[in-house]
Amino acid sequence: MIRVLVVDDEALIRMGFQRILEAADGIEVIAAVPGGQALQTAQETGPDVVLMDIRMPDVDGLTVLAELRRLPHPPVVAMLTTFDMDEYVATALRSGAAGFLLKDTDPEELPFLVRSLADGGTVLSAKVTRTVVDGYLDAGSQDRAAGSLDRLTDRERTVLVLIAEGLSNTDIATRLHLSTGTVKDHVSAILTKLEVGGRVQAALLAQRAGLLKDP
Structure with missing residues (x-):
């Protein structure tokens, strides 16, 4: 509930x-x-x-x-x-x-x-x-976004793209054949490494860095 x-x-x-x-x-x-x-x-x-x-x-x-x-x-x-x-x-x-x-x-x-x-x-x-x-990220943020993403592992980058696509933890777990707990751990690591306060900010960094074709 x-x-x-x-x-x-x-x-x-x-x-x-x-x-x-x-x-x-x-x-x-x-x-x-x-x-x-x-x-x-x-x-x-x-x-x-x-x-x-x-x-x-x-x-x-x-x-x-x-x-x-x-x-x-x-x-x-x-x-x-x-x-x-x-x-x-x-x-x-x-x-x-x-x-x-x-x-x-x-x-x-x-x-x-x-x-x-x-x-x-x-x-x-x-x-x-x-x-x-x-408008959320300033015009000079693309290079900083790309630099931040360099801190992520390949798996974390994959999870980040799915976050940016709007998938929930359960959806990501299903897509990647992982447990929900493992996905939560990846999300926590992503937010820490990117130094952002939430999933939306992380998704916007992914967008700014060019990981997604469409907003």
Whole structure:
């Protein structure tokens, strides 16, 4: 059972996400709270996935994200917003967000996206993917990206490409005939060697270095 915490200052948004997710198999919404209650609720309930608004009147979603990432067992966090603004995308991903979703995401896709997040996948709204790929890394980063990739073993480079293609840990394990635990170890090593805070950043480095033909 995937345990989800929904954080948004708009009650209608919280209720909508909660009802959609609770209707899906294998997902439990353990709480749906405004931003001011997010950190305490996460500490008390230990969610697997947090869906959190990036702009809230009583607390900055990016600040809460940073606090959640410092927990002993941090949840996977995807940011929710009605805005597809570059600075929010970049800051959220640098702070360790595993995804960035617009609030008009198709309700039928939401449970699938939550399952992907829980399984180590990365989720980016189609409306912000191009912005991220084109603008997240500066123009001079291609050489640095290639240099960082030189630190990886052949197996780690293979895993990185699959991460960049959006595969979850389970999908990668199936593709490479490995255990999920082994894949997690490879992912951890990749993030450490590339000195990045999350899978999205690693995927963007792979894209910038030319390991993928398409974004």
